[in-house]
Amino acid sequence: MKxxxxxxxxxxxxxxxxxxxxxxxxxxxxxxPFIYMAF
Amino acid sequence: MGTPERDGPLERLIxxxxxxxxxxASFLGCCAAGAWYTRHNVYExxxxxxxxxxxxxxxxxxxxxxxxxxxxxxxxGKVAVIVGGNxxxxxxxxxxxxxxxxxxxxxxxxxxxxxNLAMRGAFPVEFGGVAxxxxxxxxxxxxxxxxxxxxxxxxxxxxFYHYLYWDAWGRGLLRESPEREEGLRTYPLVTQRGPEKMxxxxxxxxxxxxLYFNDLWNAVAYTRLSxxxxxxxxxxxFRPRKRYADPDAGPPPLAARYPPxxxxxxxxxxxxxxxxxxxxxxxxxxxxxxxxVLDPARSPMCRELWAAxxxxxxxxxxLLIPHDxxxxxxxxxxxEQEAYRELALRQVRILEKAGFAALEVGYGYTEEDYADRAxxxxxxxxxxxxxxxxxxxxxxxxxxxxxxxTVP
Numbered sequence: 001m002k003x004x005x006x007x008x009x010x011x012x013x014x015x016x017x018x019x020x021x022x023x024x025x026x027x028x029x030x031x032x033p034f035i036y037m038a039f
Numbered sequence: 040m041g042t043p044e045r046d047g048p049l050e051r052l053i054x055x056x057x058x059x060x061x062x063x064a065s066f067l068g069c070c071a072a073g074a075w076y077t078r079h080n081v082y083e084x085x086x087x088x089x090x091x092x093x094x095x096x097x098x099x100x101x102x103x104x105x106x107x108x109x110x111x112x113x114x115x116g117k118v119a120v121i122v123g124g125n126x127x128x129x130x131x132x133x134x135x136x137x138x139x140x141x142x143x144x145x146x147x148x149x150x151x152x153x154x155n156l157a158m159r160g161a162f163p164v165e166f167g168g169v170a171x172x173x174x175x176x177x178x179x180x181x182x183x184x185x186x187x188x189x190x191x192x193x194x195x196x197x198x199f200y201h202y203l204y205w206d207a208w209g210r211g212l213l214r215e216s217p218e219r220e221e222g223l224r225t226y227p228l229v230t231q232r233g234p235e236k237m238x239x240x241x242x243x244x245x246x247x248x249x250l251y252f253n254d255l256w257n258a259v260a261y262t263r264l265s266x267x268x269x270x271x272x273x274x275x276x277f278r279p280r281k282r283y284a285d286p287d288a289g290p291p292p293l294a295a296r297y298p299p300x301x302x303x304x305x306x307x308x309x310x311x312x313x314x315x316x317x318x319x320x321x322x323x324x325x326x327x328x329x330x331x332v333l334d335p336a337r338s339p340m341c342r343e344l345w346a347a348x349x350x351x352x353x354x355x356x357x358l359l360i361p362h363d364x365x366x367x368x369x370x371x372x373x374x375e376q377e378a379y380r381e382l383a384l385r386q387v388r389i390l391e392k393a394g395f396a397a398l399e400v401g402y403g404y405t406e407e408d409y410a411d412r413a414x415x416x417x418x419x420x421x422x423x424x425x426x427x428x429x430x431x432x433x434x435x436x437x438x439x440x441x442x443x444x445t446v447p
Binding site for chain 1 (some may be wrong): 052053054055056057058059060061062063064065066067068069070097099202243246247250252253255256257266267
């Protein structure tokens with residue numbers, strides 16, 4: 001049971017880490033439409 | 040204030056140490072995967088950054104990925120010909136299989152390697168010029184082909200694609216250049232962004248240099264699963280970008296290339312250029328009776344290009360000055376047509392005085408050689424390739440790339 005809790009926590013942490021890394025990518029994308037979308 | 044409750048539901052389910060270890064391991068794993076993608080080219084069947092793999096569809100190739108692409112395509116023993124510039128050199132109006140840069144490769148032969156990094160709406164140094172500068176240490180035999188016109192030099196870091204400049208800057212891939220620093224402080228299109236935006240671009244560049252988030256998720260979007268939706272994708276929410284073909288269908292039928300409603304507009308535009316062009320190129324109003332001397336130091340175009348291209352890169356930069364389609368040029372009177380051509384030649388002369396190589400292109404082409412006012416059709420692309428190939432060979436000879444005997 002303790003091992004299962006540890007593994008589940010670790011996997012949840014992994015998911016959070018991936019989401020954090022992905023969030024940096026999404027934050028770097030501009031919010032304005034691009035050139036031919038804007039014109 | 041009471042003591043925190045121990046063994047609540049969350050504490051019973053979660054082991055904090057393992058959770059934090061998982062966060063750190065996966066975050067670092069993502070960084071490592073991103074770093075791996077900066078060293079391996081993901082753009083396998085690449086002809087150009089067509090709209091589906093470009094910022095127009097919210098796909099922003101990182102500096103690392105562009106360099107990985109270039110390293111996969113170029114050869115250190117051959118002359119690297121990097122094509123930059125805007126939609127004209129991107130080849131808008133040409134199908135991928137009949138792209139002018141492919142014709143350029145064919146005409147230059149095996150001693151050269153051509154890579155088309157031109158982007159729609161880009162200024163001369165933008166995108167392709169950043170890659171060329173970043174690669175210059177690895178590929179000493181290099182010619183950068185780009186395009187300008189209308190006496191425009193452009194901002195030193197670009198406009199629509201300035202993200203790539205700051206990404207490369209964050210990785211330390213660009214040289215120190217006082218002229219560029221000055222240009223970044225003074226060019227109106229740069230200063231209007233404001234210090235907050237400039238600071239954000241710099242922070243983003245530095246952060247991505249360490250954490251590789253753009254490199255990883257762009258690569259995932261291209262190869263596996265696109266997590267950024269674009270209206271053009273419709274119901275294909277997650278289709279990877281590599282499954283989208285280059286959408287350029289080639290030039291429209293001749294009857295559709297020159298809409299009648301544009302005739303008067305273009306005539307006004309061209310006459311305005313003929314009237315204002317000499318002063319814009321020269322950079323000052325000519326006093327009556329004074330000799331018409333071209334001085335690059337007084338020309339805004341040349342000063343902007345000096346800021347954009349650090350000194351060592353100017354001689355190997357070929358700036359093309361394109362003509363508009365003869366469909367519109369021939370609406371001008373013979374005297375106006377002569378003045379129009381002279382403006383192209385004046386730009387070539389002043390750019391050569393400024394230390395660049397320059398060439399007018401499009402003169403003598405037919406209206407079938409254009410897909411519209413400015414873009415070359417596939418037949419025009421062939422002619423363009425011929426003109427550029429001759430100039431690139433000449434430039435390669437002047438730059439001493441022939442030493443070693445492999446380059447004519």
